[in-house]
Amino acid sequence: MSKQTKKHLGGCPVAYGTDIFGDRWTLLVIRDMILHGKKRYGVLLDAEEKIATNILADRLKHLEAVGVVNKAQDPENRRSYIYSLTQKGLALTPIILEIVRWSGSHLKMNKSRRELLKRIDTDRNGFIAEIYARENKSPPKLAI
Amino acid sequence: MSKQTKKHLGGCPVAYGTDIFGDRWTLLVIRDMILHGKKRYGVLLDAEEKIATNILADRLKHLEAVGVVNKAQDPENRRSYIYSLTQKGLALTPIILEIVRWSGSHLKMNKSRRELLKRIDTDRNGFIAEIYARENKSPPKLAI
DNA sequence: ACAATAACTTGCAAATTGCAATCTAATAAT
């Protein structure tokens, strides 16, 4: 992820988005938080794709800086930090879901993932609402 | 974009997606093709973000290799090549549109871009159908 | 024939990623 190129010019929304999550590792971190409810450094480190420690730390710091994630110390264990998705972060859910849908058309998936895709197709808004509820955030207004 | 890390493990759809478009430049190229109908190397090179020639060539080659883009020589000018989105490529449209929507909530945009956002919100499927029609491809089945 | 163009390719410096070791503060175990 290029810090040098992290400047969107001319106000293009896609360029703005790519400045924030237009790299593989950031997208995967967001996936883990949105779809799997992961909230801790060590748990995020455990993803299948094996992110490097410095990359994970860098990405979490970045996501906090852009307001996608909130970092708070766990009062019961001050070594540990809780990373929560903000409203801005949760609002990335539809993007993640569209990625799942697109990939679902071109990738062999196991049964549980096929069922996830079916869930998304069957009741997308309900699925989104569940993710928001899990994070104790109010869901967005329903779109048609 | 890491060739070494371009391997999705375990069949996760988001990881699969990030292998294909999980980098800034690829997303921006896809944006230009989907939203602006760009089809030629020189035109894609002219984007606001100023992609480097080697990066553009690399990304187009990659997109062709993964079946998102088709490359054909222009019969009227054999120096020039036409890069067309395949069905697989066009199916990325909902992702691009969700990125536009998300960014629209967090970015000041000029009038034309605000109108684009309003278009997407008002008649998303119609907008998608227009893009498919522009590319002479049959649109996907309507989702609820 | 020569100039201009389209699409790259190349050389190389700067930046980023990836791996593994290391560090510090806090908690757990003894």
Place this chain on the structure above:
DNA sequence: ATTATTAGATTGCAATTTGCAAGTTATTGT
């Protein structure tokens, strides 16, 4: 109380990628 372990990084450095600008080749325009 002391030692061991843990959580979350940070660091050193090699490998890879990006970015810039010059260069190349085939094709078209003059």
